[in-house]
Amino acid sequence: MTAVVNVPPSLDDRTFEQLLEQVAPVPAGEKLIVDARHTRWASPYGLTALLTLAQSRAEKPGLIAPEASETASYWARAGFFEHADPLFEITGHVPKTRGGESDVLLEITPVTRSDDVHEVVGRIQQKAHAILVKELNLDVKATMGFAMTLSEACQNIVEHAGRGGWVAVQTYTWKKRLGRRVVVIAVCDAGVGFRESLESAHGRRLDERWGDGRALEEAVLRGVSRFADPGRGQGLAGVRRYIGRWQGKLSIRSGTARIAIVPDWDEDLPLEEKLPFLPGAQIQITIPERQEGKER
DSSP: OEEEEEOOSEESTTTHHHHHHHHTTSOTTSEEEEEOTTOOEEOHHHHHHHHHHHHTOSSOOEEEOOSSHHHHHHHHHTTHHHHHTTTSEEESOOOSOOOSOOSEEEEEEEEOSHHHHHHHHHHHHHHHHIIIIIISOOOTHHHHHHHHHHHHHHHHIIIIISSOEEEEEEEEEETTTTSEEEEEEEEEEOSSHHHHHHHTSTTOOOOTTOSHHHHHIIIIISOOOSOOSTTTTOHHHHHHHHHHHTTOEEEEEEETEEEEEOOTTOOOOSEEOSOOOEEEEEEEEEEEOOOTTOOO
16 A cells, blocks of 8 residues: 655645644555655755654655755755655656755754764854844854754754754744744754653653653753753753743654744744654754844
């Protein structure tokens, strides 16, 4: 049997759930074809989560590339097809090159080891300074915190995933929700996820309320880590402080739950449970342009 699932016309952290709802009834070993022909736009989260979805399947899925040439060209410039090639059986027109300028700050980049994290941060620091200060009107101090935030999000893959993942960073004008420029970090993997990671802590006691949602609350809101060393688990706390200072948003999906630190400009739910299962952790960090008169 072969199941065909349709990628929404606009693929981001919210509409990706529509795709997962289609995938959920399909057994992991059954052939899956992901039809992106009518997709016109995808966020960094959408592209990295697509790779994560393929990584989670027991049998290599098919992928029909977007028909719109501008969309396919952007996916190529973002590095999607390069990393999708070993994970999907791709049909349709795939541009041969990434060439040309775009608003991609960091194309999709694999993260497996700590060395990968250092390379990612080093590659983006100069670009990030120009974007954060000149385009988003943030203070120069925002650049250092941005590098730390990017590093901590990527380090989550190294320490907890148990397998590699991907990171991508882009800036664009978020007309639909915010009406101003944003920079978006997406970090996705199909590893063990937050619940299983915390369960591996020696001597941890579990109760009837334990699940993916509770695990996210423990890790994100309370700084709980599977490591016993003092100070461990504070990386996400640092990320929360940074996005709080710059009125940003943090959302993390893991297993069947999703938690969000929601700023005033967004109406997202702080916690969602009983979502379609996807292994690992999928993180999105959004930093908006500072509006005139809103000094921090």
